[in-house]
Amino acid sequence: MRVVIAEDNTLLREGLTLLLTTSGHEVVATASTGPQILPALLEHRPEIAVLDVRMPPSHRDEGLRAALEARTHLPALPVLMLSQYVEQSYAAELLGGGASGVGYLLKDRIGRVEEFLDALRRVAAGGIALDPEVVGQLLTRPAHSPLDALTPREREVLTLMAEGHDNITIAKTLVLTERSVSKHIGNIFAKLGLTPTDSGHRRVQAVLAYLGHQ
Structure with missing residues (x-):
């Protein structure tokens, strides 16, 4: 490179x-x-x-x-x-x-x-x-933030997504099945009002764009 x-x-x-x-x-x-x-x-x-x-x-x-x-x-x-x-x-x-x-x-x-x-x-x-x-620090938001709606597990998944990890790595890190991770990600996007996508990078980009504008 x-x-x-x-x-x-x-x-x-x-x-x-x-x-x-x-x-x-x-x-x-x-x-x-x-x-x-x-x-x-x-x-x-x-x-x-x-x-x-x-x-x-x-x-x-x-x-x-x-x-x-x-x-x-x-x-x-x-x-x-x-x-x-x-x-x-x-x-x-x-x-x-x-x-x-x-x-x-x-x-x-x-x-x-x-x-x-x-x-x-x-x-x-x-x-x-x-x-x-x-x-x-990016995940630390004032009161009444949409992030407040996330469960502790969903926040863990979101944190790992934001660090750039894929679903397989997230599943291994949190000792979950990939299906469970996908479900958590779907819930995260629904709660944040973001449209789900199959692309790992686009998912992370959407979350970071959301966080970056808070």
Whole structure:
């Protein structure tokens, strides 16, 4: 896979480059500041971009802004965002509008190499990869939210869906049959007023679009 990395921490940037190259991927460009990101993405048109949310010069949301702008020029560009902390508003903005091929991970997750590489592959394939802590905050809603209608089990299923897992994985994780998982998913969509679909990615996108606009 051809990858562009944007990370201002030199040690982490070089570490990511080494990890990806030794895993068989090609890092075609790196960026250390926000203004460098978009030109690199437009020039190299990678198969996925791995971007830090906060980049110089202001260390606020340059990485996120670059990702959103890049996707206006390259709508199908998969983007995996990295952050030191859960920043709920940033995650919701990235996931808004039924976005596909997006991920949002805490930097601590990089140390879990297989989990990180799995998330990278999932996002590159057009799926969703969210850090469990991000999902937890996205699922925390004010009173009278439609999410209040979900049972505890349905919330568990929704959380795993939002993390990007398929029905088989959800069934194994929760020790359920696939038929039970499908039933729970049907109930979730009915309660949230979302139309069910057979596509795992479209199901997750619909849920995340709903959550991202709350």
